Amino acid sequence: MNTSGTSQNFHEELVALLPRLRRFARNLTRNPHDADDMVQIAIERAITRTDQRQPDARLDGWMFKIVRNAWIDEMRSRGRRNKIFAPEEAGERIGSEAIQQEVTLMSVQAAMLRLPEEQRMAVSLVLIEGLSYKEAAEILEVPIGTLTSRLARGRETLQVILGGEGEIK
């Protein structure tokens, strides 16, 4: 294993990144509990895969990608499980706490929740996390053109939800 990956510096960077990782994961999963679980899985995966990280790759982008892949795995796994356990699982997952949190979310966050995942991810990475188009496209594994069109559509939808400014052209 690449020892530089588990250096003190890596640890400090990772701890410092946790708030942003959680925020990104919440935008991804739309559920704070799932978000923290995904962050935890991503940390554990990252530890064993430091050798797969490009030396010049930003830690935030690399970790965002691992969080996203963990969520993709989780959704696949739930898809399988739901074929058998759908009724109970649905009841378990929608806790009153989650609903309460959604109700009290600020309007911008509520608007974000209404975006399709593709657009929400583009908006989250570029506008909230401040990544470049190129970095965001790499994380989402799409061409830059796809990223920008998702970003444009996401913005448009948010403008419409947040104040009807979308009509102004």
Add this chain to the structure above:
Amino acid sequence: MNISDETIMAYSDGELSAEERAAVERAIQGNPELEMRVARHRGLRDRLKLAYSAELSEPVPDRLLAAARRAASAPTDGKVVNLNDARQAAQDDSRAANDESPYKTGWRSLGGIAAGILLGLGVGYGMWQQGGGPITRDASGALVATGRLKSALTAQLTADQTPTSRVHIGISFRSKAGDFCRSFALSGAAAPVGVACHHGAEWQIQSLMKGEAGEVGGQYRTAGTEMPPLLLKSIEAEISGEPLDQAAEAVARQQGWQAPAR
């Protein structure tokens, strides 16, 4: 000059090259409509940043901090523990071996979230090592029972235990891999519960999670019915046949929890 929406957006986000930027700036000069579009893009970004800025100052849960710190102190010889990956590998094996059982799907589904939770606790317990906690890591990095937990798993029969036992054994069973496994509950604030399987000379911790309100009035409740649903599901998925009854449990103990060939 015709300027596309995407160009305006990219300009607003600082994504254009110097030449492109200069071209857009020339076009914007004296064009209030373009100016407004840029302002809208930037205004939305500011609004989003503001709406999500508070989350950055929220306290980070201990389990995540512990996981991230573990990253630094982890051994760098390639034997870093990753329960999640180990579990995934085990699932892949069992999936290949037996795909018709309905439980398979349930077990697999634990892979993501449950393993994350288990891992968080596991990492925490791993760090107790110096303090002589009930769980430690062996040379290969696997979580194994030690101290009072190991003693209880090895010696304690469910028939003998009392509500004041510091470790409470729930059920004993044979895993699909053939090992003897026992569910346990520990006293303490986190009231962790889990499953350990006897493998080699050790009790390997297969799953570990936070128990729910483990202590009631200073007395430990009987394990079993109060086990978290997630733990029960993991047992359902791992169990081969029925749980051991008291007689079978006593025999297994007498034989040192060595799995008989079958």
